[in-house]
Amino acid sequence: MRADGHRELLLLLLVAGMPARFAGSQPQQQRKWPVPYRRFDYRPKTDPYCQARYTFCPTGCLIPVMKDEDVIEVYRLQAPVWEFKYGDLLGHLNIMHDAVGFKSSLTGKNYTMEWYELFQLGNCTFPHLRPDRDAPFWCNQGAACFYEGIDDVHWKENGTLVLVTTISGTMFNQMGKWVQCDNETGIYYETWTVRASPDKHAVVWFESYECSKFILRTYQKLADLGAVFNKIQTNYTSITLFTGEPIYLGNETSIFGPLGNKTVAAAIRDFYYLFKPHQSVEEFFLNVLKIVDQVVLNHQFYLFYNLEYWLLPMKSPYIKITYEEIPLPNEDYMKVGL
Numbered sequence: 641m642r643a644d645g646h647r648e649l650l651l652l653l654l655v656a657g658m659p660a661r662f663a664g665s666q667p668q669q670q671r672k673w674p675v676p677y678r679r680f681d682y683r684p685k686t687d688p689y690c691q692a693r694y695t696f697c698p699t700g701c702l703i704p705v706m707k708d709e710d711v712i713e714v715y716r717l718q719a720p721v722w723e724f725k726y727g728d729l730l731g732h733l734n735i736m737h738d739a740v741g742f743k744s745s746l747t748g749k750n751y752t753m754e755w756y757e758l759f760q761l762g763n764c765t766f767p768h769l770r771p772d773r774d775a776p777f778w779c780n781q782g783a784a785c786f787y788e789g790i791d792d793v794h795w796k797e798n799g800t801l802v803l804v805t806t807i808s809g810t811m812f813n814q815m816g817k818w819v820q821c822d823n824e825t826g827i828y829y830e831t832w833t834v835r836a837s838p839d840k841h842a843v844v845w846f847e848s849y850e851c852s853k854f855i856l857r858t859y860q861k862l863a864d865l866g867a868v869f870n871k872i873q874t875n876y877t878s879i880t881l882f883t884g885e886p887i888y889l890g891n892e893t894s895i896f897g898p899l900g901n902k903t904v905a906a907a908i909r910d911f912y913y914l915f916k917p918h919q920s921v922e923e924f925f926l927n928v929l930k931i932v933d934q935v936v937l938n939h940q941f942y943l944f945y946n947l948e949y950w951l952l953p954m955k956s957p958y959i960k961i962t963y964e965e966i967p968l969p970n971e972d973y974m975k976v977g978l
Contacts, residue, residue, distance in 0.1 A: 671888075674834075674844045678946040679825040683783075689770075690779030692759045697785035703753075703816040707746060710809030714862065715741035715790070716855075716874060717752065719799030721761075728798040734963035736799065736877045738855040741790045742812065750790045753819070755854030757782050757829050764829035766915035767944070774905065775896035776912050778944065782829035784819055784854065804859070804869055804968060811865045818861050822854075830945060833880045834952065838960065845886050845952075846945055852876040856966060863969035870968070878962045881941060883952035891948045908949060911942045935959075 706712065717739040720731035730736075739754035757764045759779040767776035795801040807815075830849035836842040847853070856876070863869065889895060889904055896905050911934065914927045934940050941952040 674847050675945060677826070677830070677847060677849050678828075680827050681825070683781075683824050683827050686758060686781060687777075687779070689768075689777065690759045690763065690781075694760065696756075696758045696783070697787065699787045699789075700785050701787055703786050703819060704751075705816070706744060706809035706812045708808065708810045708813075709746075710812070711745040712807050712809065712812050713743040713745070713803055714805045714807060714867070715743070716800055716802050716804045716872075717741050717754075717790070717795045719795050719797075721877075723794065723798060731798050733961055734875075734877055735879075735961060736852075736963070738852045738876065739795075740855055740858055741795075741801070743790075744809075746809075749788060751786060751788055752790050753784065753786045753858070755782060755784045755823075755851050761831065762915075762917065765831040767912055769909060769913060769916060775892045776909065776944075780829050780944075781827055782850070783827075784823040786819075802872060804872065804874075805862065805867045807862060807865070807867050811862065811867065814865055815858070815861055819858070822857065828947075831879060832943065833878045834886065834943065835880055835882055836884070837882060837955075838880075838957065845883065846943065848878060852878075860969050867969075869970060871970075872968065873965055874968055875963050875965050878964065880960050880962060881943075881952060881954065882956065882958055882960070883941070883954050885953075886943065887951040887953070889942075889949040889951055895949060904949075908942050911940070 718736050720726070720728055721735045721737045722730060723737075737754070737756070739752055741750060741752050743750040758781045763779040764782065765780075767778045767780075770777045790801070792801060826849065828849070830846070832846065833844070833848045834846040835844050859869070889908075890901070893900070895901055895908065914931050914934070919927065935954055936958060939954040941954050943950040943952055
């Protein structure tokens with residue numbers, strides 16, 4: 641089933657901000673926070689039910705093997721999300737997409753590498769409710785895309801295209817092998833960062849796993865290989881939910897299976913029903929009001945992370961878009977996780 645613009649618009653409205661209201665957290669068994677992002681042994685095939693409106697990586701190619709003596713320029717690339725559809729609109733909200741560019745001095749060829757959703761952001765953030773299945777059905781894989789060329793206009797017009805470091809062909813080839821491994825083991829897109837409060841020292845419950853995290857991991861890998869980065873400011877977008885301590889609910893089998901919790905299963909399905917695709921205009925606005933009621937007034941948000949479900953006891957300011965600096969790797973910079 642193809643996702644339409646309703647999910648994109650619902651997501652935009654959700655991240656646009658909500659009124660302040662406090663909700664406390666509920667105690668539970670001590671856990672390690674943030675919950676570590678789960679990696680897998682291999683990437684599974686996608687289900688034919690999952691269909692992309694825009695083809696994933698249509699001009700993609702294999703990562704080339706460079707000559708060891710090559711000198712390769714590395715560029716930071718950033719532009720507003722959905723720029724092809726909305727222009728610079730989301731740039732004004734600092735909702736940005738990140739990528740990295742490479743230029744070979746020996747061949748003169750340049751390349752772009754990015755990591756994004758196979759089936760668009762809406763499908764990675766909210767599931768489908770299929771009549772033939774009890775459990776929500778997710779189309780939430782993300783992957784790396786490598787292709788020849790850098791679209792200078794796309795990145796420069798409303799974003800960033802700037803040289804950040806220079807590497808050797810040997811370092812590029814080592815990075816290429818790392819990308820293949822990273823791409824096969826880090827499979828699922830995670831939209832939300834989840835924190836206890838906006839305070840910079842607040843507990844982080846869950847880390848997002850999206851385009852910027854891939855770029856940060858790539859920069860760190862290049863630094864580990866010996867790259868020295870220029871001293872420039874680099875900011876990244878994060879969409880953050882604020883909540884008390886998350887409550888673990890279970891996985892698909894324990895909730896939706898034959899011996900599952902019917903009450904919890906119904907609550908999860910009812911929540912995600914509000915974000916379903918293909919809504920009428922009337923239904924869309926009615927569901928916006930219901931979302932505000934559930935998230936703000938009832939302090940409830942259901943999160944799917946690592947193939948497991950969590951209940952978030954939401955609290956003020958509920959949700960926020962941040963565009964904060966994360967420095968390029970250097971001797972004083974702590975390595976990025978994930």
